[in-house]
Amino acid sequence: MFACLYLPRPVNPDGLRGEGRGTREEALVNLARDFSPRIETHGDGLVTLDIDGLGSLLGDPRAIGEQLRRNAADIGLRVNIAVASTATAAILLAQSRAGLTVVPPGAEAATLAPLPVNALSPLGCPLEQVKRWGLRTVGDLAALPSADLSERLGQEGLLWQRWARGEDARPLVPGRAEERFEESLELEWPIDGLEPLSFVLARLFEPLSARLDQHDRGAVALHITLTLVTRQLHERSVQLPAPMRDARVLRTLALLDLESHPPSAAIDRVTVGVDVTEGRVLQFGLFARALPAEKLATLLARLGALMGSDRVGAPELVDSYRPGAFAMGDFAPEPDAKLTGKREEGRGKKDAPPAQVIRRFRMPIPARVTLEQGRPVRVITDRRGFSGGKVERCDGPWRSSGEWWLIESLPLAPYPSPLSRARSHAPWNCDEWDVVLSDGVSYRISHARQDSAWSIDGMLD
Amino acid sequence: MSPAAAVAADKSPERSRLSREDLESLLRVRKLDHTLAPTGLETEPSDHDMVRTMVPTGIADLDARLRGGIPRGQLSEFIGPRSSGRLAMVVSALAGATARGEAVAFVDPLDMFDPVSAASAGIDFSRMLWVRGEPTSSSRVSLSCEYGTLQKSLDRAVKAVNLILQAGGFGVVVLDLTEVGSQVLGRLPFTTWLRLHRVIEGSDTACVLMGSESIARSAGGVCIQLAPGAGLRASGQAINARVIRSRAMESDRDVCVPLSAAAC
Numbered sequence: 081m082f083a084c085l086y087l088p089r090p091v092n093p094d095g096l097r098g099e100g101r102g103t104r105e106e107a108l109v110n111l112a113r114d115f116s117p118r119i120e121t122h123g124d125g126l127v128t129l130d131i132d133g134l135g136s137l138l139g140d141p142r143a144i145g146e147q148l149r150r151n152a153a154d155i156g157l158r159v160n161i162a163v164a165s166t167a168t169a170a171i172l173l174a175q176s177r178a179g180l181t182v183v184p185p186g187a188e189a190a191t192l193a194p195l196p197v198n199a200l201s202p203l204g205c206p207l208e209q210v211k212r213w214g215l216r217t218v219g220d221l222a223a224l225p226s227a228d229l230s231e232r233l234g235q236e237g238l239l240w241q242r243w244a245r246g247e248d249a250r251p252l253v254p255g256r257a258e259e260r261f262e263e264s265l266e267l268e269w270p271i272d273g274l275e276p277l278s279f280v281l282a283r284l285f286e287p288l289s290a291r292l293d294q295h296d297r298g299a300v301a302l303h304i305t306l307t308l309v310t311r312q313l314h315e316r317s318v319q320l321p322a323p324m325r326d327a328r329v330l331r332t333l334a335l336l337d338l339e340s341h342p343p344s345a346a347i348d349r350v351t352v353g354v355d356v357t358e359g360r361v362l363q364f365g366l367f368a369r370a371l372p373a374e375k376l377a378t379l380l381a382r383l384g385a386l387m388g389s390d391r392v393g394a395p396e397l398v399d400s401y402r403p404g405a406f407a408m409g410d411f412a413p414e415p416d417a418k419l420t421g422k423r424e425e426g427r428g429k430k431d432a433p434p435a436q437v438i439r440r441f442r443m444p445i446p447a448r449v450t451l452e453q454g455r456p457v458r459v460i461t462d463r464r465g466f467s468g469g470k471v472e473r474c475d476g477p478w479r480s481s482g483e484w485w486l487i488e489s490l491p492l493a494p495y496p497s498p499l500s501r502a503r504s505h506a507p508w509n510c511d512e513w514d515v516v517l518s519d520g521v522s523y524r525i526s527h528a529r530q531d532s533a534w535s536i537d538g539m540l541d
Numbered sequence: 542m543s544p545a546a547a548v549a550a551d552k553s554p555e556r557s558r559l560s561r562e563d564l565e566s567l568l569r570v571r572k573l574d575h576t577l578a579p580t581g582l583e584t585e586p587s588d589h590d591m592v593r594t595m596v597p598t599g600i601a602d603l604d605a606r607l608r609g610g611i612p613r614g615q616l617s618e619f620i621g622p623r624s625s626g627r628l629a630m631v632v633s634a635l636a637g638a639t640a641r642g643e644a645v646a647f648v649d650p651l652d653m654f655d656p657v658s659a660a661s662a663g664i665d666f667s668r669m670l671w672v673r674g675e676p677t678s679s680s681r682v683s684l685s686c687e688y689g690t691l692q693k694s695l696d697r698a699v700k701a702v703n704l705i706l707q708a709g710g711f712g713v714v715v716l717d718l719t720e721v722g723s724q725v726l727g728r729l730p731f732t733t734w735l736r737l738h739r740v741i742e743g744s745d746t747a748c749v750l751m752g753s754e755s756i757a758r759s760a761g762g763v764c765i766q767l768a769p770g771a772g773l774r775a776s777g778q779a780i781n782a783r784v785i786r787s788r789a790m791e792s793d794r795d796v797c798v799p800l801s802a803a804a805c
Binding site: 391392397408409435437 | 622627629632652661719
């Protein structure tokens, strides 16, 4: 036995949809779910529900229909309700008749027969062609010989005829409720500190992870809300690099985030929720050393907590001539499948000699440099660990400057000290030299042209 | 007969050879075959097999001396004075690893890595995890405040390496200790390196330490000593590499490695 609820479209004087229809349709779906877990939504305010088994609770089909109507009226919905032994009959009657219609079992075709043939239009029936044949009611279409109809309209014609007779062409396809993945726990005693909180989080994440597993969903964002004894809310959100549902990983990520951003008072209530997406389907290679996304996310979170979140990532080159300019990006290695071109590139460079690499002093070391004929001959520095000495060989200078156009907007001196020059977004204008000192070490030194200050910027290794 | 039973039962000289094979097969099953000395009778491994057990440095002569490169699952070292090409050699190995599609990690306690010059070596930075410590105004310092900062940076860096190795999935993990003074390094418990070695034993990760002198002295890893040559940005530089410890070889001679100029 099926019931169908139809929320007629309220038409305002302009012919536009009434306000709040989306909310009203949501209420209609919730109303249907109150009666049965097996509901199918067809959109446009039409919901079918399977009411088998409700008889022992509410009575006969009419009583069920009455109860549906009362509950709808209680929440301010004026709906058409039809109860029939087939879903198709219930749908057609709910869309065509106001109020409550109850069809006795076996009387579906007879009940549908007087309806105008227009009632089939939402199902895709070609009305113009049918009307040209002189058919006016659903009963007229139901009474046509099936073989002749099939010859003229094919299988679709037979389908429309089945609908006209109130027969179901397919079973009800129940939809799942939009589930909220959230768990909450009220604590008997306030807890202070992360260690006891970890046990609470484990208790919350385990059922949450099981539900994610059941629904084949993965968490893409984690929301933690702590209600403190001061009645304040401590809310944190963690964006996850890949969909995941491992309870231990989620708990670890939540704890690591809370370690970095601890609550200001003891905790009364803990709520965790996740934003979900479809589960991942992964195909690993036979020989690839894959780093699972869960492990990578945990590793990055742990490293971020240890070193600072801005100190961990993948280096990125920037479009600048500033000495030592770089940026930090997210570390997210791409899958192996995209590496074919790079592998070839790597083979091409196999026989090339390795290149010298600079160790850069992020805080340049001030130095005094003696020049002869415009070239450095001696480098002296007071900094411990750097002996300085006579310049055995030198290459340079390599002159570069940039972002001088920002000078006017900066409140600082026009060309700042070596230390501030190392910062990004500060103008620079310098000559760089590579020198080998008498101790055999190669340094990169630079000369700020505006204030004639020398500094050791790095070391070639 | 199971290998273990064969080992227990056979005492005759003819059978002792079989027993050794059984023992070796047991070690292989438990992924401990890296402790076996090469007999010279093995068939020449293919390039693919070699890459599975070794990380090539990208320098053909040196890889030939090392029988393939730096061993995976071991703690290896590149040592030498300043400007001896330690970083260039390591960056070359990292570039090769990222070109093969492996993820690599570089733990930099003093934040001295320069991506611009390293990019010319061909590293795919999207596959490189860079863990940066706090830069100090000077590295080899003796002021108490800087000394404490340096010690903290080093402790954090070692913890970071431990985390990365435990996570697994990286082909090469590098810890740069070149500018950390020996006094500071001496404060680390020696078990630090044993612990790191136990973490990676049997894994596919090669852990590389860079320093002025050998500190880990791992039995299974290799230790390559580098000496500076002459040269600068325009002309490049030559360095001498000597394998001073490797299970695969008894003694060594210097390998001369030319370096191309550094990028600006």
